[in-house]
Amino acid sequence: MSCDFANMTPTSRKLPNEIDACGGALQFWDAVKGYPYMKRFFVVLTLVMASVWASVAAAQEPLRIELDNPNIEPLPFAAPNFVAETAGADQFAADLARVVAADLSNSGLFREIPKEAFISNITSFDSPVQFADWKAINAQALVTGSVSTAGDNQIVVKFRLFDVFSEQQLGEGLQFVGSTDGWRRMAHKVADAVYSRITGEGGYFDSRVVYVSESGPKNARAKRIAIMDYDGENNQFLTTDQSIVLAPRFSPNGNRVIYTSYETGFPKIYVLDVGTVSRQVLQDQPGTMSFAPRFAPDGQSVVYSLTTGSNTDLYKMSIAGGAPAQLTSDPTIETAPSFSPDGSRIVFESDRSGTQQLYVMGANGGEATRISFGQGRYGTPVWSPRGDLIAFTKQNRGRFHIGVMNTDGSGERLLTASFLDEGPTWSPNGRVIMFTRETSGEGGSSTLHSVDISGRNLRAVRQGGSDPSWSPLLK
Amino acid sequence: MRLPALSAALMLAAWSGPALADEDLSEALKAQIVPCWNVAALADVSDYIWMFVSLDLKPDGTFGADDIIWQENRGGTEGEAIAMYLTVERAIMRCGRDGFDLPAERYDEWRASNLVFVLNEEPSK
Numbered sequence: 001m002s003c004d005f006a007n008m009t010p011t012s013r014k015l016p017n018e019i020d021a022c023g024g025a026l027q028f029w030d031a032v033k034g035y036p037y038m039k040r041f042f043v044v045l046t047l048v049m050a051s052v053w054a055s056v057a058a059a060q061e062p063l064r065i066e067l068d069n070p071n072i073e074p075l076p077f078a079a080p081n082f083v084a085e086t087a088g089a090d091q092f093a094a095d096l097a098r099v100v101a102a103d104l105s106n107s108g109l110f111r112e113i114p115k116e117a118f119i120s121n122i123t124s125f126d127s128p129v130q131f132a133d134w135k136a137i138n139a140q141a142l143v144t145g146s147v148s149t150a151g152d153n154q155i156v157v158k159f160r161l162f163d164v165f166s167e168q169q170l171g172e173g174l175q176f177v178g179s180t181d182g183w184r185r186m187a188h189k190v191a192d193a194v195y196s197r198i199t200g201e202g203g204y205f206d207s208r209v210v211y212v213s214e215s216g217p218k219n220a221r222a223k224r225i226a227i228m229d230y231d232g233e234n235n236q237f238l239t240t241d242q243s244i245v246l247a248p249r250f251s252p253n254g255n256r257v258i259y260t261s262y263e264t265g266f267p268k269i270y271v272l273d274v275g276t277v278s279r280q281v282l283q284d285q286p287g288t289m290s291f292a293p294r295f296a297p298d299g300q301s302v303v304y305s306l307t308t309g310s311n312t313d314l315y316k317m318s319i320a321g322g323a324p325a326q327l328t329s330d331p332t333i334e335t336a337p338s339f340s341p342d343g344s345r346i347v348f349e350s351d352r353s354g355t356q357q358l359y360v361m362g363a364n365g366g367e368a369t370r371i372s373f374g375q376g377r378y379g380t381p382v383w384s385p386r387g388d389l390i391a392f393t394k395q396n397r398g399r400f401h402i403g404v405m406n407t408d409g410s411g412e413r414l415l416t417a418s419f420l421d422e423g424p425t426w427s428p429n430g431r432v433i434m435f436t437r438e439t440s441g442e443g444g445s446s447t448l449h450s451v452d453i454s455g456r457n458l459r460a461v462r463q464g465g466s467d468p469s470w471s472p473l474l475k
Numbered sequence: 476m477r478l479p480a481l482s483a484a485l486m487l488a489a490w491s492g493p494a495l496a497d498e499d500l501s502e503a504l505k506a507q508i509v510p511c512w513n514v515a516a517l518a519d520v521s522d523y524i525w526m527f528v529s530l531d532l533k534p535d536g537t538f539g540a541d542d543i544i545w546q547e548n549r550g551g552t553e554g555e556a557i558a559m560y561l562t563v564e565r566a567i568m569r570c571g572r573d574g575f576d577l578p579a580e581r582y583d584e585w586r587a588s589n590l591v592f593v594l595n596e597e598p599s600k
Contacts, residue, residue: 061587063500063585063587063588063589064591065505065508065589065590066591066593067508067512067591067592068592068593070513070514070594071515072514072515072518073515074515075513075516109516109519110515140565140569163561163564165565165569165572166540166568167540170561196554198558199517200516200551200552200553200555200557201554452519453519454518456518
């Protein structure tokens with residue numbers, strides 16, 4: 001028995017002997033037992049009366065209630081147009097609110113209340129909020145903002161977040177200054193702040209995704225490396241469609257992309273600077289094929305697969321060049337390596353057991369531990385940025401799945417199922433996974449999708465794309 | 476330690492009545508808060524989070540912002556704990572905005588309550 005409130009059932013009452021465990025009054029009863037009969041009678045009577053008194057007194061103790069069956073419904077929020085504080089800011093005021101609302105709604109955790117339902121509007125950023133008007137439409141969170149234009153194509157964006165029912169502002173107001181063509185990024189930053197203050201998690205809206213853009217028929221598909229905002233907007237191509245490109249992956253700071261290109265006829269690894277779009281070949285050992293590269297968390301080295309003859313093993317080399325270090329030496333195919341966030345371990349896929357499975361080894365190689373044991377084949381493992389989960393592709397009974405498991409292989413959960421789902425990548429906060437979904441048949445196409453790690457909120461992000469890699473949160 | 480049978484029976488008799496009544500009160504208050512406790516903001520959190528808040532009510536069942544006090548929490552990150560508290564506060568504020576409907580003649584029994592909110596199963600269970 002403990003006095004700890006956590007160990008009490010919701011309406012449990014402390015029986016006297018249980019009270020004793022907390023208060024030590026059992027010694028009193030021990031003393032009573034030694035009294036003569038009449039004295040014992042009076043003592044017992046006194047004790048009974050004391051018990052009755054105690055029950056009355058106890059009735060005035062706080063009620064104790066335990067609630068463990070919460071609802072999970074998207075949180076209703078209102079995001080009225082930002083207040084345009086200068087001439088020419090009207091369009092930004094509407095667009096900023098629209099992108100903030102879309103970000104929050106797309107997360108699946110929030111539900112936007114339509115503007116048509118608003119009883120009042122925000123016409124001055126600094127005026128007191130009329131909470132009653134927002135309570136009446138059940139807006140639980142309210143995002144207000146303002147935007148003003150400045151010289152040299154600059155805009156200043158301010159925002160505040162309110163918890164409507166507690167009539168409290170959540171956190172400090174924030175202000176962002178940037179160029180007019182960066183207004184979407186500022187909206188994403190506002191949405192990240194709102195998301196973070198309500199969920200307690202880091203956001204992921206101000207981030208980008210690099211992927212393989214695909215166009216043309218399936219038997220002659222042109223592929224280019226492209227980059228876009230996390231929501232599919234602001235698409236830009238980083239390479240031409242003159243050669244096949246595969247598996248672009250961001251560097252940890254998001255400034256560079258490493259990928260595989262067939263432009264020499266053999267797969268080679270290139271590093272591309274996102275800002276200048278300049279590139280260099282990283283690995284060019286004659287007579288070999290290198291592919292499936294991925295940066296180490298420190299950004300200074302790269303792990304990749306290298307095929308020599310008919311054998312494929314994992315290697316690591318410095319981004320500055322130099323001799324590669326061989327990490328595996330099995331007569332089987334080892335590929336799709338991914339570092340743990342602390343850089344100490346690597347998860348990869350291998351068919352050394354006879355079927356394609358997932359293994360974990362130290363960052364410098366050594367003995368690997370198999371972590372996947374379910375039915376089917378496992379591939380393309382990616383370590384979560386939080387370090388707690390590994391996302392993977394699973395093929396079983398003719399269906400493909402995106403799933404997650406604990407880093408020791410326990411707790412496997414399949415999040416999707418379709419004709420072909422593959423190639424997961426994690427959002428910066430480790431709460432969302434983006435992947436490729438391909439439809440069947442000659443006219444089949446690839447579309448980037450996202451899904452929460454709970455398996456909820458499956459969404460199509462962009463058509464004509466595959467092999468995504470999510471950047472870290474932008475600075 | 477075993478108590479003498481007679482005394483134990485008397486004690487239980489003395490405690491049994493109010494216990495049932497308290498349970499009714501607890502259930503009445505719980506039933507009024509549960510519909511508003513929405514943890515969508517923590518939907519992707521699989522950690523066990525335990526939060527204990529106290530709530531003081533006025534005779535008409537209303538309360539002020541200072542009457543909800545975060546007493547203790549366990550599990551989850553600091554950010555998740557804050558988010559959890561916000562879901563709890565929002566639940567009480569929303570469903571109690573017009574005052575909780577509890578029997579006025581028993582105000583002494585419900586003027587103070589200790590509420591424990593539990594998200595996800597405790598790991599050891």
